[in-house]
Amino acid sequence: MGNLIEIRDLAKVYARGKQKVEVLHHIDLNIAEGDFLALMGPSGSGKTTLLNLIGGLDTPTAGTISVGGQRIDQLGAGPLAKWRAANVGFVFQFYNLMPMLSAQRNVELPLLLTKLSSAQRKQNAAIALKLVGLDERASHKPSELSGGQQQRVAIARAIVSDPTLLVCDEPTGDLDRQSAEDVLGLLRTLNREHGKTIVMVTHDPKAAEYANHTLHLDKGTLVEQALA
Amino acid sequence: MKYLHLIWAALFRRKTRTILTLVSILTAFLLFGMLDGVRTSFANVGKSAAGAKRLQTGSKLSFIETLPQSLQARIAQVPGVKDVAYANWFGGAYQDPHNQVFSFAVSPNYIDQYPEVSVTPAERKAFDATRTGVLVGDTLAKKYHWKVGDKLPLQSNIFPNRDGSKNWSFDIAGIIRATKPDDKQFLQGVVLMHWKYFDESNPYNRGQVGWYVTSVADASQSDRVARAIDALSANSDHETKTMTEQAAMASWMKQMGNISFIVVSIMGAVFFTLLLLTGNTMAQAVRERTSELAVLKTIGFSSQAVLGLVLAESVLLVLLGGVIGLGLAAMLGPIMSAGSGGMLNMPPVGAGSWAIGVGLMVAIGLLVGVLPALRAMRLNIVDALAGR
Ligand SMILES: Nc1ncnc2c1ncn2[C@@H]1O[C@H](COP(=O)(O)OP(=O)(O)OP(=O)(O)O)[C@@H](O)[C@H]1O
Ligand SMILES: [Mg+2]
Numbered sequence: 124m125g126n127l128i129e130i131r132d133l134a135k136v137y138a139r140g141k142q143k144v145e146v147l148h149h150i151d152l153n154i155a156e157g158d159f160l161a162l163m164g165p166s167g168s169g170k171t172t173l174l175n176l177i178g179g180l181d182t183p184t185a186g187t188i189s190v191g192g193q194r195i196d197q198l199g200a201g202p203l204a205k206w207r208a209a210n211v212g213f214v215f216q217f218y219n220l221m222p223m224l225s226a227q228r229n230v231e232l233p234l235l236l237t238k239l240s241s242a243q244r245k246q247n248a249a250i251a252l253k254l255v256g257l258d259e260r261a262s263h264k265p266s267e268l269s270g271g272q273q274q275r276v277a278i279a280r281a282i283v284s285d286p287t288l289l290v291c292d293e294p295t296g297d298l299d300r301q302s303a304e305d306v307l308g309l310l311r312t313l314n315r316e317h318g319k320t321i322v323m324v325t326h327d328p329k330a331a332e333y334a335n336h337t338l339h340l341d342k343g344t345l346v347e348q349a350l351a
Numbered sequence: 352m353k354y355l356h357l358i359w360a361a362l363f364r365r366k367t368r369t370i371l372t373l374v375s376i377l378t379a380f381l382l383f384g385m386l387d388g389v390r391t392s393f394a395n396v397g398k399s400a401a402g403a404k405r406l407q408t409g410s411k412l413s414f415i416e417t418l419p420q421s422l423q424a425r426i427a428q429v430p431g432v433k434d435v436a437y438a439n440w441f442g443g444a445y446q447d448p449h450n451q452v453f454s455f456a457v458s459p460n461y462i463d464q465y466p467e468v469s470v471t472p473a474e475r476k477a478f479d480a481t482r483t484g485v486l487v488g489d490t491l492a493k494k495y496h497w498k499v500g501d502k503l504p505l506q507s508n509i510f511p512n513r514d515g516s517k518n519w520s521f522d523i524a525g526i527i528r529a530t531k532p533d534d535k536q537f538l539q540g541v542v543l544m545h546w547k548y549f550d551e552s553n554p555y556n557r558g559q560v561g562w563y564v565t566s567v568a569d570a571s572q573s574d575r576v577a578r579a580i581d582a583l584s585a586n587s588d589h590e591t592k593t594m595t596e597q598a599a600m601a602s603w604m605k606q607m608g609n610i611s612f613i614v615v616s617i618m619g620a621v622f623f624t625l626l627l628l629t630g631n632t633m634a635q636a637v638r639e640r641t642s643e644l645a646v647l648k649t650i651g652f653s654s655q656a657v658l659g660l661v662l663a664e665s666v667l668l669v670l671l672g673g674v675i676g677l678g679l680a681a682m683l684g685p686i687m688s689a690g691s692g693g694m695l696n697m698p699p700v701g702a703g704s705w706a707i708g709v710g711l712m713v714a715i716g717l718l719v720g721v722l723p724a725l726r727a728m729r730l731n732i733v734d735a736l737a738g739r
Pocket of ligand 1: 138146169170171173
C-alpha cells in the first residue's frame with residue numbers, strides 16, 4: 124500500500140518569551156496507509172508535538188506534511204478544522220469526554236458537523252458504541268463509567284465519522300493493565316479489520332507491542348530503531 | 352437547533368451557580384416588569400386624541416380652591432367651545448374608610464365629554480331622572496359586586512349630608528364601560544353623582560364647582576380657547592388656569608417628579624449589577640470548560656461555531672431568567688392589585704414592556720457573553736489540551 128502520510132524536513136519552533144525552542148527538527152517520515160505506528164521517546168522529546176502536527180491541530184514552522192495526498196501544513200484554521208472533522212479521529216490520555224453528556228451524545232458530537240439527520244446520527248453513534256462494546260452503557264454519563272470504559276467511548280467518538288486516520292496520545296497512560304489491554308486490543312481490531320491507520324504515542328513498551336512497528340523520538344529528532 | 356442540548360448541558364454544568372444567577376436575572380426582570388408598567392402608564396396618561404380636545408379649568412391659586420357655577424354659561428359663550436361640564440370632588444369611601452373610591456359630583460353633561468366611555472341610553476335616562484342616582488365604573492362594579500338598582504352607601508371624607516352626618520346614600524342607575532372593549536379608562540374606576548343633589552344636600556357648597564371640563568370643536572384651537580376662558584375671570588376673586596388635559600397631566604407629573612427618569616435610573620443600576628454578576632458567571636463557566644472547548648475544536652468545530660455556542664449559552668441564560676421574571680411580574684401585578692384592596696393599582700405588563708424586556712435580555716446576554724465567547728474562539732487547541 125502507498126503512504127498515507129508523508130512528512131518532509133519538518134521543524135517546529137516554539138517561542139518561549141524571547142527565547143526560541145526548536146522542539147522538532149528535520150523530521151522525514153512516511154506512514155503507510157493501514158499502518159499502526161507507535162511513537163516512543165523520553166518526556167519532552169516532542170512526541171505530542173509531532174502527533175498534533177500530523178493530526179492537523181497545529182501547523183509546522185517549516186517543512187511539509189501531506190495526508191492522503193493533501194498538503195495540510197498550509198491550511199488556514201478554518202479549512203484545517205474541516206479537514207480534521209472529515210479525516211482524523213483523536214484519542215487522548217484523559218479521554219476528554221463532555222461530562223454533562225451521555226456516552227451516546229458524546230459519540231454523536233462529531234456527527235453534529237455533518238449533514239446527517241438526527242435519526243442517522245443516533246444510529247451511527249449506536250453502531251460505534253457497539254463496536255467498542257459499550258452499547259449497553261449508551262445513556263451513562265462519563266462519571267458513571269470506569270476509566271477504561273470512558274476511553275472506549277472516546278474511541279467510539281473518534282471513529283464515528285469514519286476517518287482514515289486515528290491519532291492517539293498515550294491512550295493507555297491513565298489505565299490499569301487490564302483496561303489498557305482492552306483498549307489496545309480494540310485499536311488493533313480497528314487497524315486490522317477496519318483498515319484505520321493509527322499513530323499512537325506511548326511510554327509503555329507493552330503497548331507499543333500492539334503496533335506494527337515503533338519509532339523513537341529523542342530531543343526532537345527521529346532515531347531509526349524500527350522493529351519490524 | 353441541533354446544538355441546543357450542548358448549550359443546555361453547558362448551562363447546567365454547575366447547577367447551583369446557574370440557578371443563583373437565574374434567580375438574580377429573574378429578580379431584575381420582575382422589577383423591570385413592574386416598574387416599566389408604572390412608567391408606561393404614566394407616559395400614556397392623557398395622550399388620547401379625545402384628551403387633546405378637552406380643556407380643564409381650575410382655580411389659579413390651588414386645586415382645592417373652588418369656582419362659581421355661574422362661570423359655565425360664560426365659558427359656553429367663548430367661540431370654539433362645543434360644550435362645558437363641571438365636577439366637584441366628593442371623596443367617598445365604601446364600607447370602610449380605607450376603601451377610597453374616586454367619586455365626583457358632576458353636571459348632567461359631564462360624561463358626554465368623554466367619548467372613550469359610554470353608558471347605555473336606558474341607564475343614562477334613568478340616571479338623569481333619579482336625583483340620588485349614580486353612574487359607577489365597571490371596574491368598581493365588578494370589584495364590589497354592584498348592580499344597577501342597588502343602593503350605594505358612601506361615606507364622604509369631607510362633606511356632610513344635610514342631616515350633618517357624612518353618610519350618603521345613592522342609587523346605582525348605570526354602569527360606565529369603555530367604548531372600545533379592551534380599553535382601560537380612568538372613568539371605569541369612578542362613581543359619578545349629580546352635582547345638583549350634592550349642592551343642595553351639602554350646606555357648605557353653595558353653588559361652587561371644583562373644575563370645568565370644556566370640549567373644543569377643534570384641537571388646534573385649544574390654546575386660544577384656553578386663554579379666552581382664563582380671560583373671563585381675569586382680575587376677579589376667582590382667577591382660573593386652563594390647560595389641555597395633556598398639559599394638565601404633564602404639569603401634574605412634573606410635580607410628582609419625573610417618574611420615567613426614576614424608573615430608568617433604578618433599572619440602570621439593577622442591570623449594571625446584573626451585567627457584572629452574569630458576566631462573572633459566564634467568564635467562570637468558560638474558563639473551567641477550557642479543555643472541553645478545546646475538544647470541540649479538535650473534533651472540527653470552527654472557531655466561529657465555538658463563539659456562537661458560548662454567545663447562545665449566555666443569551667439563553669438571560670432569556671430564561673428574564674422571561675420567567677417578566678412572566679412573574681405579569682402574574683403578580685393583578686394579584687397585588689387585588690390583594691391591596693384598590694390601594695395599589697399595578698398596571699399589567701404590556702406588549703411594549705415585553706418587547707423592551709426581551710430586547711434587553713438579548714442585549715445583556717450578548718454583552719455578557721462576548722468576552723468569554725471571544726476567549727473561547729481564540730483558544731489555542733494545543734495549549735488548552737496541554738493545560739497551558
Ligand atoms: N506551546 C508550547 N510552548 C512552548 N513550549 C512548548 C509548547 N509545546 C511544547 N513545548 C515544549 O516542547 C517540548 C516537547 O513537548 P511535547 O509535549 O511534544 O513532549 P512529549 O514528548 O509529548 O512529552 P511527554 O512524554 O511528557 O508528553 C517540551 O520541552 C515542551 O516544553
Ligand atoms: Mg506528550
